[in-house]
Amino acid sequence: MKPISPTIQTLYQDLVQQVHAANERAGSLYTRSIKNIDYVYLKRTVGSARRDIFIGRADAPEVQARTEQIRQEAIRAKERRKIVSTLKAAGVPVPTYALGAVLDAVADASLLRQAVVVGTAAYQCFSPIVGFSLPSAALMTQDADLATASLALAGDDTTETMETILQRADPTFKPIPGLSPKAPPSSFRAASGFVVDLLTPQLRRNDTNPMPLQNLHAGAVPLQHLRWLITDPIPACALYASGIPLRVPMPARFAIHKLILAQKRTGDRSKRTKDLLQAKALIEALQFSDPWALADAYEEACAQGIGWRQPIERSLQELKINAAPSASFG
Incomplete structure (x- = not known):
């Protein structure tokens, strides 16, 4: 395995700190007048979709403060994209478009604040962390595994289902039916074959499978050994767009x-x-x-x-x- 230079490792860690410190997501601001009152909206790309997000009345102080934060974040995101390009050029592994779009959609829904990315999607992040270029044959993946210790997993908008969130990455995502038609889905598949699996630590042998994640209208498969794996996760960053903050084991x-x-x-x-x-x-x-x-x-x-x-x-x-x-x- 080829060592990754200390300079690139440091640059990656700087990027990790920046994406985890960001409290807004970049996008384009615009106003819309309704009955002679201007309202501010944010348009941003999420996965393969575009979202229009209502911010509030343009003359409200809190809205003006937030719009300024969004403008500043757009500047920082532009600088982060340059760092991402430098890391890519240095050979740091990057997610496929399908994986990057899924992580982007899940991050946009704020689910990655609680969930831990495991499986090959996590392994792809380890090269700059351990200081060596890991074998490319082990980096390829057509799935994303998300693990959570909390069955109350939910994002900023708790009315959204997991299917809705994933369809921003790829509109063809559909739940994979389980053995019981009444059980909530724990896996979702796109037409391309890309699969997203939801996991949770097994607490007892007779745990319901899957365990319901009520807020998302989905479920998570309980697995042995998983709690140990996801305890004390570390911050990482997927090299997609301006960088996606996530946590890995x-x-x-x-x-x-x-x-x-x-x-x-x-x-x-x-x-x-x-x-x-x-x-x-x-x-x-x-x-x-x-x-x-x-x-x-x-x-x-x-x-x-x-x-x-x-x-x-x-x-x-x-x-x-x-x-x-x-x-x-x-």
Whole structure:
């Protein structure tokens, strides 16, 4: 794996700080006169859609203050786009258009403030974080996995459904029917085949599957090991448009979780292979950039019991990596 220069790593972290600090989203302001009163609206692109958002009366002080914030954010967004272009030119991985549009739509709905991006969409963000260009074969994805510990997951507009939000990314998104026709959908698919899955940590063996996310008219599949994975997520940024703020798992936890997941796969050889490839790449990178974090994640997971330790050790054996932290991770 090729190291990423400290300059590019620093530039990426600067971008992460900027996108997470932004309290507005850029767009074009315009006024509309109704019965001789001017009202301000914001037009902005979200995924593949354009949204018109009502701001308020043009002469209201709070509206004038907000419009100034939006103008300033448009200037900052233009500067961030230059940083995104520089990072792309340096070889930092970028999401596909389909993935970027989905993340943009979910971020616009404010869902990424609570949700954690997991799966390959998260893995794509790790290169500038761990300091190495991760193998491109493990970066390709036709899905996005969003995990939440809160079943009260909701954005700024709680009347919007998950389907409505995703259709801003691609109007062909539809819910995938589950085994029970009465169960809320936990997966959504676009005509292109791109799939969005909603996940939540399993609390008990008899959890309802999926667990209802009432505000979104959707559900989330409860999974083992997920709570550990998404505890204490870190800020990251998807290199799409002027940068999309999101949260991803700690790279070390992600790597160990992939070791477990690879042994749990049944019937999907390609996903199992990708799990092992992603785990191996991250372990090799972290052995140089943050070996103690890797050792800590390994020990934490193994301490959960044989149900965790055994799949980890089996995957490490397949990858021909010594399971002893002192020999391999520290």
